[in-house]
Amino acid sequence: MGKPTGFMEIKREKGKERDPLKRLGDWKEYAAPLSDEALSRQGARCMDCGTPFCHMGMDINAFTSGCPIYNLIPEWNDLVYKGRWKEALERLMKTNNFPEFTGRVCPAPCEGSCTLAISDPAVSIKNIERAIIDKGFENGWITPRIPEKRTGKKIAVIGSGPAGLASADQLNQAGHSVTVYERADRAGGLLTYGIPNMKLDKEVVERRVRLLTQEGIDFITNTEVGKDITAEELKEQYDAVILCTGAQKQRDLVLEGREAKGVHFAMDYLTTSTKSLLDSNFKDGQFIDAEGKDVIVIGGGDTGADCVATALRQKCRSVVQFGKHPQLPAERTADNMWPEYPHVFNLEYAYEEAQAKFGDDPREYSIQTKKIVADEQGNLKELHTVQMEKVKGENGQYIFTEIPGTEKVWPAQLVFIAIGFEGPEHPVLSAFGVETKNRRVDAAYGNYKTNVEGVFAAGDARRGQSLIVWAIHEGREVAKQVDSHLMGATVLP
Known part of the structure; x- marks a missing residue:
């Protein structure tokens, strides 16, 4: 904990935004970062509370409270307060594959459950998170992580939204060879075509996809499963398949x-x-x-x-x-x-x-x-x-x-x-022969296995329309299950 009385002395500062009328003249991001000094002050507001509810990650009355990927929020808040940005980045990346996405478009349920929010405005968690990862890219601290060994196992991920990208990232780091299939002409899924540029600049998405490619993940776009490649071909070519197609059927x-x-x-x-x-x-x-x-x-x-x-x-x-x-x-x-x-x-x-x-x-x-x-x-x-x-x-x-x-x-x-959305589109699910329940893929939370051997499902396709942080959570968790399925045990966090 940096400043024991910080939350008593320092007020919450709203994140900077470009002038509303001026930004209507372009498609650039509307949000702008706070200064390092301001972010240090905001980090000092973190209370080091005995039980940090900000990263409890659970649903209460059908809405998410706390961070589903269990970000180590008090730790990197303290490090930002002390100006130790690189260490803050290391702590952030332990739990979140893509802070540049969540720091821009997540509704920040972590702030809603911040202990300080009982009586005062919450700690500016989302702004701090975005600043940490942006500084990491600006300073060249984010570099390709090339796995030292390959297992010889091949995995196909269907869908390149946050769940698909997270599972691919984790499994690639475990040494497996991962190929991501995307029916659109660009990778990113909802991140690319479902969220406007003024909330999430597409260069931010493309930058991450380029990095994942440098790390060894193959992306095949303009390819629709069931049309351009069959489910049977995928099952024959790969040791496991993960369905991360999202919940794209609109109500x-x-x-x-x-x-x-x-x-x-x-x-x-x-x-x-x-x-x-x-x-x-x-x-x-x-x-x-x-x-x-x-x-x-x-x-x-x-x-x-x-x-x-x-x-x-x-x-x-x-x-x-x-x-x-x-x-x-x-x-x-x-x-x-x-x-x-x-x-x-x-x-x-x-x-x-x-x-x-x-x-x-x-x-x-x-x-x-x-x-x-x-x-x-x-x-x-x-x-x-x-x-x-x-x-x-x-x-x-x-x-x-x-x-x-x-x-x-x-x-x-x-x-x-x-x-809203009713659930995933069914042609891909039918092609694999996976069973559905309540219009979603029937795969239990925790093991993510479908009724088809070697075929898993995660993210909105399994969960239904939800938050990016839940998609990342499920992408990370299904990766552990697939790793264990292929290797007998998992090395993934």
């Missing part, structure tokens, strides 16, 4: 007018936007363009927020985001006690930008879309909605009821559906 709206031209899935919008940006800086026209249009996003989560931010950069005429739940409170309520994840109101980057551009927060709460209306040519024209009231029923469960007289018509030429 749809069953609604009158859904077929109108101009209604799209959110991920289709985000994917085509990022691909066109990377391929041609939007010169190819191969994207859904919101310029000059009234945009409505249905769904109140992070994916919906990313759609808002993307539409703003495309110079939409207006943008609104619909959410079915009421606005969150400013502070924790009695049924959302620490160390649960804090369900409190905040102004995410996209909403801050919309407020700066149009003068209002773009979110509409407790609202339900009743129907979608198209014009005579089938083009989207408007949405009809009604306000909802969330009430507790006789059985204690909350239900939503319509409020009479609150009907409203919204002009719209683009609608993006961002109401």
Whole structure:
């Protein structure tokens, strides 16, 4: 512990962000690092509490509390406070394969369960984590780790998202030969095409993929299992296969007018936007363009927020985001006690930008879309909605009821559906013959084995839609199981 009274003397400093209006003119990351001096002060706020709940990593009431990869947070906070950055990096890398990803896009459940957060603002864990890994790359401390010996065992990883990359990284370090298959034209999965550039610059992803390649991992892109290569071929060529295909089947709206031209899935919008940006800086026209249009996003989560931010950069005429739940409170309520994840109101980057551009927060709460209306040519024209009231029923469960007289018509030429994901897409699973349960791969947490010998599953494909830190956790854990399966024991941490 660096400064015993640091948490009493030093206030939390918010991470720096570029001016909202200025950053709307480009696709660069909106967040900017704090100075080393400021980060040292923030590290000093860590309390060295007897039981550091920040890295407990568990679900409470269906939400994650603490860090699922069990980052040694108090240790590297103290090292940053003391200016021992390289040692902080060493401690960080013991548990996290990709801090440059989590330090940018993780919702930081570690901060929600920080002991200091019982009565004060939490330690700035996420900002410190990002600063450590960025400094590691800037100073050349991150170099290829080439395994000294190879085991002769070959492993195929299907999917190059965070779970696939983490499992590949771990197994490669154990000396196995790993090949990662990705159906898209670039590796990274959700990290590349599901998260906009302004949250996670794609050079950050590409830098990590280049490093993994230098360390001996093979990446085969533009290859879809079941189409370009069969499951049988993979099982014949490799000693083990890990399915890390993610939960990419998007949940749809069953609604009158859904077929109108101009209604799209959110991920289709985000994917085509990022691909066109990377391929041609939007010169190819191969994207859904919101310029000059009234945009409505249905769904109140992070994916919906990313759609808002993307539409703003495309110079939409207006943008609104619909959410079915009421606005969150400013502070924790009695049924959302620490160390649960804090369900409190905040102004995410996209909403801050919309407020700066149009003068209002773009979110509409407790609202339900009743129907979608198209014009005579089938083009989207408007949405009809009604306000909802969330009430507790006789059985204690909350239900939503319509409020009479609150009907409203919204002009719209683009609608993006961002109401979550049902689970993995099934063609790949069917190709391998793996069984599913609740629309996910049926592989028990802890051993990750499917019903097919030598075929494992991890990440969102097994768990369902979740956080990047859970994907990394499962990638690391399935790697241990595969290593043990092939070698009789595991050498992996």
